Amino acid sequence: MDIETSLLQLFETTISKNYAEIPASIRSLLKESLKKRKYDIQDEAIIEAIINDKEKPLEESFTESLKRYANKMEYEIQPFTSKEIQNEIVEIFIFDLEKLIDYFYNALINKHFT
DSSP states (O other), X not given: OOHHHHHHHHHHHHHHHHSOOOXXXXXXXXXXXXXHHOOOHXXXXXXXXXXXXXXXXXXXXXXXXXXXXHHHHTSOOOTTXXXXXXXXXXXXXXXXXXXXXXXXXXXXXXXXXX
């Protein structure tokens, strides 16, 4: 499974359910951000588990984070109007992803020692 492609699809699908179509520039920002992270094999396995989880935790977390961001900005997001907003949305997605990676990793560790 190509993790980067799967994450890009999940990102696009989640945004398109609630907001306008996303421009190529935000896709590029997300790709760059994912490449900078250089996830190892263990992280990639956890990301795959997150993506395949039936409860869709990344989609739900990202959707909730976008709603909070929209409320903070005091408007219904049309998030692709400026580079700053695009960068913030990518960072929100990465933050949610890394929070879930930590959660899944800790859950695995806890299962191992209980």
